[in-house]
Amino acid sequence: MGIESIVVCVDNSEWMRNGDFIPTRLHAQQDAVNVVARFKTKENVETSIGLLTFSDSDVRVPLTTDYNKIAKSLQQVEPKGNLKFITGIRIAHLVLKHRLNRNHKTRIIAFVASPVLDDRKEMERLAKRLKKEKIRVDIVSFGEDEVNVDKLTHFIDTLNGSSADQKESQKCHLVQARPGPMLSDILIQSPIMMGEDGVPIGMATGGAGFDFSMDPMAADDPELAMALRVSLEEQRQRQDSETLRVQRESLEQMQTDSGGGVGEGGVLAQAGRSDLPVNEGVTGLGTIPDISEMTEEEQLAMALQMSMAAPEETEMETESSGPSGSAPKSGTEDASKSEGPQSEDADMQDLMQNKEFLQSVLSSLPGVNPEEAMQNLQEMSEVAAEQAEEAKKEKDKDKSS
Numbered sequence: 001m002g003i004e005s006i007v008v009c010v011d012n013s014e015w016m017r018n019g020d021f022i023p024t025r026l027h028a029q030q031d032a033v034n035v036v037a038r039f040k041t042k043e044n045v046e047t048s049i050g051l052l053t054f055s056d057s058d059v060r061v062p063l064t065t066d067y068n069k070i071a072k073s074l075q076q077v078e079p080k081g082n083l084k085f086i087t088g089i090r091i092a093h094l095v096l097k098h099r100l101n102r103n104h105k106t107r108i109i110a111f112v113a114s115p116v117l118d119d120r121k122e123m124e125r126l127a128k129r130l131k132k133e134k135i136r137v138d139i140v141s142f143g144e145d146e147v148n149v150d151k152l153t154h155f156i157d158t159l160n161g162s163s164a165d166q167k168e169s170q171k172c173h174l175v176q177a178r179p180g181p182m183l184s185d186i187l188i189q190s191p192i193m194m195g196e197d198g199v200p201i202g203m204a205t206g207g208a209g210f211d212f213s214m215d216p217m218a219a220d221d222p223e224l225a226m227a228l229r230v231s232l233e234e235q236r237q238r239q240d241s242e243t244l245r246v247q248r249e250s251l252e253q254m255q256t257d258s259g260g261g262v263g264e265g266g267v268l269a270q271a272g273r274s275d276l277p278v279n280e281g282v283t284g285l286g287t288i289p290d291i292s293e294m295t296e297e298e299q300l301a302m303a304l305q306m307s308m309a310a311p312e313e314t315e316m317e318t319e320s321s322g323p324s325g326s327a328p329k330s331g332t333e334d335a336s337k338s339e340g341p342q343s344e345d346a347d348m349q350d351l352m353q354n355k356e357f358l359q360s361v362l363s364s365l366p367g368v369n370p371e372e373a374m375q376n377l378q379e380m381s382e383v384a385a386e387q388a389e390e391a392k393k394e395k396d397k398d399k400s401s
Contacts, residue, residue, distance in 0.1 A: 005063055005104040006040060007050045007092040008033055008070070008111070015114040016079040018143060020179040025113045025143050028183040030074045032140065035184045036109060037070045039193055048104070050095055054088040054112075055081035063099055083114035086126055089137070096135060106135045109192065113143035116151050123151060127158035138192045142177035149176070300373055303358070304380055 010029055021028035033051075040047050051061040051073050060073045089108060096106040108130075116123075130137060137159055139152055152174055159172040175190045177183055187193060358377065363370045 003044050003046045003101070003104050004040065004107050005048050005050075005096055005099045005101070006107045006109060007052055007063070007095050008036065008109045009052045009054055009088050009092055010074075010077060010111050011055070011083055011113045012053045012077050012079055013055045013081055013083045013114040014079050015083070015143065018113075020143060021183055026077070026079055028142075029111050029113065030077070032183045032187050033074055033111065034071055035187055036192065037067050041065060041067045046101075048099070048101075050092075052088060052092050052095070053077060054083050054085065054110075054114075057084055057087045057091050059091065059095060063095065083112065083116060084118075085110075085112065085116050086118045086122055089126060089130075093130065093133075093135060097133075106133075108135060108137045109140070110137065111140045111142075112148060112152065113141075115144050116148045118151075120151055120154065123155045124158050127155050131159050131161065136172050138173045138175070140175045140177065140183075140187065140190075140192070142183060143179075145176045145178070300376055300380065303373070304377060304384070 010033060012026070016024065016026040016029070018025050037049050040049060046065065048063040048065050049061075049067070049070055050059065050063045051070050052059050060077070061069050064070075089110065092108045092110075096108070099106070127137075137156070139156065141148055141152055156172050156174045171191075173191045175187065175192060177186045355374070358374060359370055
């Protein structure tokens, strides 16, 4: 299509609040203008585009090759007032007359979604003047196309004249869009989006010939795109190395915790640093399974077994030796035997009330919630106490019989 200077005139009247085009006419227009601006600037990097609003006849963006300025300014357009078609086209004409590069072809793309209130004859005179100065005008009519079809069709016919040999790419076009499809999709299939071969890009490649989802900054700057890819790759490598480091430290910590009673960070080492004694028969290295391979119920059972081992050890030492290391007397032995169950129950209650010790043991078990484990452990101890009480009653019953 060559190098062009294009002024895009957008409708920002109160009619743009209507929701017949999803989500509103204004937002549908913004998407369509983005498609046009990106296509034109990508087709030729020297093509310059300006932005003008109809209702206030304000030049929002002068002619520029930076698409990002157009996209940013579109976000600030708000509906107000009524459409001023002739005034807006005249101002766009003045912008094109003062373009820097006189070799650029000139074009106006107008989006109309409000009733055109201007006089038909005034529009005809304006069209003849634009034709004389070889300024092409494309109009996208949507929303109120049935109301404006006569005026806009006559305006475009006046611009095109009666030249039968005029090329399609040199003609002015009127694109009428009805509610239903996306306005941008309709525009892609229209002659406004015509490529070098004279065929609209939507008809030539089904819309796949131009990547509208690409970041415009990266699409227009290959070096920036390469820098972004390198930066993303470095960030991914850093994240992968950090993940491996955390996994390695977690694995080492789990191995330390499950290493036995001699490890500083192990469960049994924490029990050894507590005030309660540890039964060597239970805490031997050969009898401790791998905690990382145990289920939560097995870990709770092991913690309960460790907790019950301390009072049993104390009771066995009391029965085997006296205060001076000599054999205990028969009366003392009988008393200790008779008081054994009561002393064991009392020690068990004291042990279960030592929440600090239980918390230290349970917190070191991987994958165990200490609060839930404490509650489950308490329930298990109550069940064990009830079972011991029933066994005692059965034993007393057998002795009496």
